[in-house]
Amino acid sequence: MNPIIPIVTIIITLLGGGGFLFYMKMGKKTSKTSDSKEQQTANEFVNVRDIRDRYLYTRDNKVMMYIKINPIAIDLLSEREKKILTKQLTAELSAEQKPFKFLAVSRPVDISPLISEYSQLMAGTSNQKQKELLRNEMFVMSNYALSGDVVERQFYIMIWERCEEGIERELSKRCCELSSRFEGCGIPCEILNQQDIVRLCNLVNNPAYSHIEDTGFDAAIPLLANLNSED
Amino acid sequence: MITKKTRLEEIPVNAALLNAITPMGLELKRNGLVIGENSGRVYGVVKYPQKVDYGWLSRITNLPGTIVSISFKPIDNGSFIESLSRSVIQNRGTAESARDPLTQKRAERAALDGERIMVQVDQHGETVGLLSIAIMPVSRDDSAFQKVCRKTESTFAMLKCKIRNLSNLQREGFKQLSPFYATNEQIEEIIQRIMPLSTFVGGFPFASSGYNDGTGYYFGRDASGGLIIIDTWKRGGDRTNTNMVIMGVAGVGKSTAVKHIARNA
Numbered sequence: 001m002n003p004i005i006p007i008v009t010i011i012i013t014l015l016g017g018g019g020f021l022f023y024m025k026m027g028k029k030t031s032k033t034s035d036s037k038e039q040q041t042a043n044e045f046v047n048v049r050d051i052r053d054r055y056l057y058t059r060d061n062k063v064m065m066y067i068k069i070n071p072i073a074i075d076l077l078s079e080r081e082k083k084i085l086t087k088q089l090t091a092e093l094s095a096e097q098k099p100f101k102f103l104a105v106s107r108p109v110d111i112s113p114l115i116s117e118y119s120q121l122m123a124g125t126s127n128q129k130q131k132e133l134l135r136n137e138m139f140v141m142s143n144y145a146l147s148g149d150v151v152e153r154q155f156y157i158m159i160w161e162r163c164e165e166g167i168e169r170e171l172s173k174r175c176c177e178l179s180s181r182f183e184g185c186g187i188p189c190e191i192l193n194q195q196d197i198v199r200l201c202n203l204v205n206n207p208a209y210s211h212i213e214d215t216g217f218d219a220a221i222p223l224l225a226n227l228n229s230e231d
Numbered sequence: 232m233i234t235k236k237t238r239l240e241e242i243p244v245n246a247a248l249l250n251a252i253t254p255m256g257l258e259l260k261r262n263g264l265v266i267g268e269n270s271g272r273v274y275g276v277v278k279y280p281q282k283v284d285y286g287w288l289s290r291i292t293n294l295p296g297t298i299v300s301i302s303f304k305p306i307d308n309g310s311f312i313e314s315l316s317r318s319v320i321q322n323r324g325t326a327e328s329a330r331d332p333l334t335q336k337r338a339e340r341a342a343l344d345g346e347r348i349m350v351q352v353d354q355h356g357e358t359v360g361l362l363s364i365a366i367m368p369v370s371r372d373d374s375a376f377q378k379v380c381r382k383t384e385s386t387f388a389m390l391k392c393k394i395r396n397l398s399n400l401q402r403e404g405f406k407q408l409s410p411f412y413a414t415n416e417q418i419e420e421i422i423q424r425i426m427p428l429s430t431f432v433g434g435f436p437f438a439s440s441g442y443n444d445g446t447g448y449y450f451g452r453d454a455s456g457g458l459i460i461i462d463t464w465k466r467g468g469d470r471t472n473t474n475m476v477i478m479g480v481a482g483v484g485k486s487t488a489v490k491h492i493a494r495n496a
Contacts, residue, residue, distance in 0.1 A: 042257040043249055045402075047411045050245040057242050062413055071439030074286050075453070082285045086433035093428060094358040099304035102436055103410060104292035114449070114460060133494050141449055153293050155437040160413045187437065200410050201252040204298060206267055207369060217251035 051197050063167055064160040065175040066192040092181040103156045105203045264401045269369045270376045273404030275422035276364040278393035288434025296379040298367045300408045303431055305360040312353055319345040361423040365407045
């Protein structure tokens with residue numbers, strides 16, 4: 001018998017076994033990753049690495065900047081004015097050759113300054129009629145605010161860039177240009193800073209709380225105020 | 232590659248910040264999602280009408296109780312014009328050879344619209360891009376949520392746009408709407424449509440009703456439901472003086488309103 005035949009058989013078997021083992025391992029690996037995708041936590045879903053100054057760094061390696069556009073009222077513009085504004089803004093924005101995203105979110109109207117002004121007025125007057133009117137006014141206003149109907153819409157434009165060395169400067173330049181283009185057409189806007197970006201994220205993720213919570217996010221260790229003092 | 236790696240290592244994940252901005256929980260269903268204590272459902276706009284008015288987008292972006300994202304991706308004008316020109320030729324051919332009047336009229340119309348866009352892009356240097364609109368009604372309780380969903384659907388129907396619930400793609404849809412994700416390719420492939428920049432800008436997505444000085448007197452609501460709060464004594468900018476005109480048919484309460492304002496002042 002040829003001694004080569006068993007050797008060849010063994011080699012083929014070994015190769016086949018090795019291949020099968022390798023295949024099994026691969027299969028296990030893929031099933032594991034899909035499993036972890038199912039169990040991804042909300043924390044992992046929120047694609048934020050950090051927010052510093054005016055930049056948001058994401059986990060998928062991008063840097064983002066945001067511009068808040070203050071709403072304009074177009075109901076009072078004539079057809080002609082609308083046309084002119086559209087043409088002007090289109091010409092300005094045509095220079096922007098990279099994708100951008102426009103976001104519209106609801107934010108409860110902040111009526112607290114108005115309410116506090118009313119209560120001050122009420123404390124200062126002795127006129128019964130005025131007091132009654134003010135009370136009624138406050139009642140109506142707080143009813144509106146609590147019903148959740150009274151929201152103002154807020155508009156944002158976000159732009160992004162891949163995270164690289166020194167990209168912040170480039171992105172910031174692009175952002176400034178974009179905001180000055182809007183301002184050139186009489187639409188006021190501002191570039192968001194750290195706190196505003198946190199607030200925007202909360203408007204989307206935790207809409208119910210965003211108007212009452214402050215935007216500080218540093219972890220604090222609560223200590224009893226007078227525990228270590230001498231007296 | 233090296234720079235990318237070092238950049239990533241430079242910025243550690245800020246866990247305290249994440250805890251502050253993460254919803255309490257995130258549950259993905261086939262036709263909707265639960266974000267913290269709110270329910271949401273992501274829709275995408277899949278069809279737009281041939282003609283739209285000024286301010287058409289403001290009606291979409293001002294729907295109360297919704298989050299709207301509109302992404303715009305400029306595309307190469309040259310190749311777009313070429314394909315547009317080809318489609319104009321094709322449509323003209325169809326218009327001439329078609330036997331039934333319906334096909335003929337439709338093809339004529341398409342050819343004319345195509346020509347108009349071509350002129351706009353070629354001679355006025357206007358940018359054309361891929362526009363995608365995603366919208367998510369969000370509400371805490373179920374009945375209000377259903378109401379907002381219906382309102383959203385009817386608003387789009389009135390604008391002659393078609394919207395679709397992004398079934399099985401709610402996670403990707405939410406990414407498209409979030410401020411911490413760039414655009415999502417999977418969603419964009421479904422909902423992006425070619426549109427000239429002027430259609431986007433002339434839609435005035437950043438227009439809104441209502442007015443708030445922060446202080447002053449609550450006057451009422453405007454036609455679209457925005458609160459009007461004006462401080463008649465505020466000066467600055469073009470406001471150098473305050474005058475009021477009160478108009479209305481007999482018996483609607485003009486005098487009462489005047490008395491009311493006078494008492495409050």
